[in-house]
Amino acid sequence: xxxxxxxxxxxxxxxxxxxxxxxxxxxxxxxxxxxxxxxxxxxxxxxxxxxxxxxxxxxxxxxxxxxxxxxxxxxxxxxxxxxxxxxxxxxxxxxxxxxxxxxxxxxxxxxxxxxxxx
Numbered sequence: 001x002x003x004x005x006x007x008x009x010x011x012x013x014x015x016x017x018x019x020x021x022x023x024x025x026x027x028x029x030x031x032x033x034x035x036x037x038x039x040x041x042x043x044x045x046x047x048x049x050x051x052x053x054x055x056x057x058x059x060x061x062x063x064x065x066x067x068x069x070x071x072x073x074x075x076x077x078x079x080x081x082x083x084x085x086x087x088x089x090x091x092x093x094x095x096x097x098x099x100x101x102x103x104x105x106x107x108x109x110x111x112x113x114x115x116x117x118x
Contacts, residue, residue, distance in 0.1 A: 007080035010034075010073035019070045023060030025083045029053065032077025038069045049074070058101065061087060 007030050010016055016027060019039055034050040047069060050056055056071055061084045091098045 007078045010077045010079060012073055012075050015070055015072045016079055017057055017067045017069075017071050019067055021067045023057055023067050025081050026055055026058040026061055026087065027071075028055050028080040028082060030078040030080055033074040034071050034077050034079070035074050036069050036071050055101070055104065058105075 007028070010032075016034065017023065019037075029050050029052050031052050034054075034056075036047040036050060036056065038045050038047055050071070057067070059065070060067065087097075
């Protein structure tokens with residue numbers, strides 16, 4: 001089966017977003033793996049690994065803050081960019097998208113809360 005992807009291909013170690021950059025879109029991992037890292041006082045902290053189907057950068061659509069972490073490819077990865085206009089149109093067509101995003105954000109918050117209390 002041949003898969004046709006619309007996103008951009010990133011090579012091993014290539015950054016999709018950098019901590020501190022302005023953001024105006026979110027991303028969907030189409031294939032491959034990415035790592036989310038954060039620089040804290042000169043130390044690099046691995047936050048999580050993203051796989052096909054995962055989304056990231058969604059906070060940039062709802063807040064006007066800079067990127068909170070760097071996301072870079074582990075091996076080759078294909079990533080689709082989604083701007084706010086497209087996301088809102090898709091949510092209007094299928095409100096379950098918004099529900100799924102809220103569920104994913106709640107899971108992230110719960111995971112971060114557990115990590116900070118252990």
